[in-house]
Amino acid sequence: MAIFFTPGPAQLYPTFEKHLKTFVDQSLGSISHRSQTYRDLHAFTVSQLRQLLHIPDTHAVLFLGSASEAWERILLSTVKERSFHLVNGSFSKKFYQYALAAGKNPAKLEKAAGEGFDAAEISLPEGTELLCITHNETSTGVQVPVETIHRLKKMNPGTMIAVDMVSSAPYAALDYSLVDTAFFSVQKAFGLPAGLGVWIVGEQCLDKALHLKNEEKLMIGAHHDLPTLWKNAEKNETPATPNVMLIYLLGKIAEDMNRYGIERLRRDTEEKAGLLYQFAENTAGFAPFVREESARSQTVAVLNTDQASSEIIGRLKEKGLVVGSGYGEFKNNQIRIANFPATDRAQIEQLISELANK
């Protein structure tokens, strides 16, 4: 079977099939979402995620249909009229565009594709309510180091910070005393099929949502509005019928990751990323797209290719190795390689050896 190094949907986690079989064998697809069986399942997944990502009790762990849904819900819940966005690729730009569509008068600092951000260069306009940061820009392979994110919060304590870690959780070691809200989806580094977004959200966001609704009389959403999600989460339930299958599978895979150890998993990630960038730097015909080393993504490596990327992709495919093309304008002269926990060091080495084998 092919190995997927695509940046989402991606290779499924090695234990996915085993857990799926348990889900089916136990008829979990038919249980009531208002039953104790469901509440226990829900609580298990939340507790495994809390352990894995070090999420404190000040923050709720909520389930949405996708991470894109989180963009909207965060903007509706925490912003009256002023969000600010660090934009350096397609997905950070989409967060900004969602703010435009939601009527939140967003401002932005935009960098060229492939460039990172420095905390020192970012000064927020007076009254900025929310700063939106994409920890890992899946389109260009640029990462904002977590230290930069934490420093930005310390520099701007009165502004809430939202972190898109769609393609970097659980690698992103965020300190939730400095991050008001963050979110990811499961089809990236958790190695699951798509269809579930996870929204980590602090009490201060809930307070703001209630203020916007009750004092400012703003529409904060009818479906999946934060106060209703929060109230249900306190009972280990969801407002609507949840995606029980993916919530169950996410809990089991988070448990597997906890058993393996998050520090070890993060170290593995960095080692595998190191191999990929080293290869690209030392091999004619390839180069890391992101020049600044500290801005290089550890979870999605984007490489420039001299040869048309479609030819490389086709050649790898014959060997059962699937990598992603460049995104948008870079489609034909870049490849994107997901470096998620579902692919191990030996598989990354196999990929590198085939890439080298021109």
Add this chain to the structure above:
Amino acid sequence: MAIFFTPGPAQLYPTFEKHLKTFVDQSLGSISHRSQTYRDLHAFTVSQLRQLLHIPDTHAVLFLGSASEAWERILLSTVKERSFHLVNGSFSKKFYQYALAAGKNPAKLEKAAGEGFDAAEISLPEGTELLCITHNETSTGVQVPVETIHRLKKMNPGTMIAVDMVSSAPYAALDYSLVDTAFFSVQKAFGLPAGLGVWIVGEQCLDKALHLKNEEKLMIGAHHDLPTLWKNAEKNETPATPNVMLIYLLGKIAEDMNRYGIERLRRDTEEKAGLLYQFAENTAGFAPFVREESARSQTVAVLNTDQASSEIIGRLKEKGLVVGSGYGEFKNNQIRIANFPATDRAQIEQLISELANK
């Protein structure tokens, strides 16, 4: 293994496991949602649903996270300030409450639980933009006959009509020349795990959404707004990474249903419902909750019980038969029995025989 007669999540469709195995074996959980493989899969599901539900080309078939999400998206897309709701139970009431939360000044005609609606008694306030009808009220087992829905549109041609058929699709034989938009979720009569909503929506709704956005400058949503969903659907894609697994499974089960024949499936449903209501009418200790025969749901039968329903539910459970309790205030003196295609006549007869065997 237990048989689930619960009204959602419900018994999984008999072919669910087979199709799930194919999904896993073909690595469909890892394919790109911007690939031709995905577009073909998406197109297949849409075409099977069009055939099954007789959906014309004037209407798009869109995918959401749940039917509850459809409530919100319909209200944001089609209503400036005036929706009207037929309320006769918890789910029709939620549609109304979503309209309140979305700031759409909803009006309603509310009936006591267990009562149906007559087209003649419904007169809409001047300027009503959207009439919201719950075809099958899952909480109370009341059905609004499709003839009533069609008549209401003919009586009010200037008002759009939205039909919640969450727990009645594909049984509900709607005429989409008279229904502007309708929606359902897959964990009811399609026998799938929860996590996917299907939104059927006509061109006139798209026109209205564009009018509200461009002329009225209203916020029609940033995530899953109708114009963006529509544009992507024309390419057999979705704006965000879709729930490929459930979209695939839905297409395969719709295909199975098409092979069986929708007319035959609807006839089966009515025959099985007839057996359940006949039993309740003729057996001491039971009675159909809905008195008026034409208002009795064909897909979710709600029965009053003299005995505490928890005792009946417990007794059935020992036999491997799972039925639902009453909803809300009726929890202890009603049972709810899903009559979906996943449970056949023999299984309904087995349930009836155990119910009778006090």
